[in-house]
Amino acid sequence: MNNKSIVLLSGGLDSVVSLGLCKEEYNVQLALTFDYGQKSVKQEIEASKNIADYYKIKHEVIKLDWLKAITKTALVSDKEIPQGIDNPEESAKAVWVPNRNGLFLNIAACYADSDNYTHIILGANKEEGETFPDNTIEFAQRINAEFEYSTQNKPQILVPLINYNKNDIVKLALDKHLPLELIRSCYKEGKKHCGECESCTRLKNALQYNDDTYYTKILF
Secondary structure, X not given: OOOOEEEEOOOOHHHHHHHHHHOOOOOEEEEEEEEOXXXXXXXXXXXXXXXXXXXXXXXXXEEOHHHHHHOOOOOOOOOOOOEOOOOHHHHHHHOOOOOHHHHHHHHHHHHHHHHOOOEEEOOOOXXXXXXXXXXXXXXXXXXXXXXXXXXXXXXXXXXXOOOOOHHHHHHHHHHOOOOHHHOOOOOOOOOOOOOOEHHHHHHHHHHHHOOOHHXXXXXX
């Protein structure tokens, strides 16, 4: 069977690099972006649309108002988003969205089952997998096992960054000239990345580790 893939595209570093790495080999044709009331949703949708246009793939935004209604943590509610990564486990709890990646992958699997997509690309990575269990290879394997029963065409989840930390991911992006100028990794709304939330801190640290002043100035 010829490859035909979907990418879960938040507009952030990991999903964009995953798309860039898999675009040709896995014939990525569709990007799905989810609106669940996150504070940076407008910026994420805009970034994802620009990235999908850059790679010439179809882009769809899926609204999940009910998920917004039941999410009580800082990523969606009025609670303050934590800064930095000094307390990664507490930060993960503070921005947790109920069953987010599990839900997103199952929605993508509906598309896959309907239109014979063979793969679903997820930007899970080693660094975030240390505190977010839905960013691990074990999680992807369990969902793949579920798809054996819940779908007819049994799409496979791809996690091309699963063995990489943020420093490695930025290096990959720079080496392959991926469009980092288009990404949006910040948890907050605003014209530029805030530079203070967990996601921004990880990105900024990785850019500085790779001695990249160009993208640091553009994004922050």
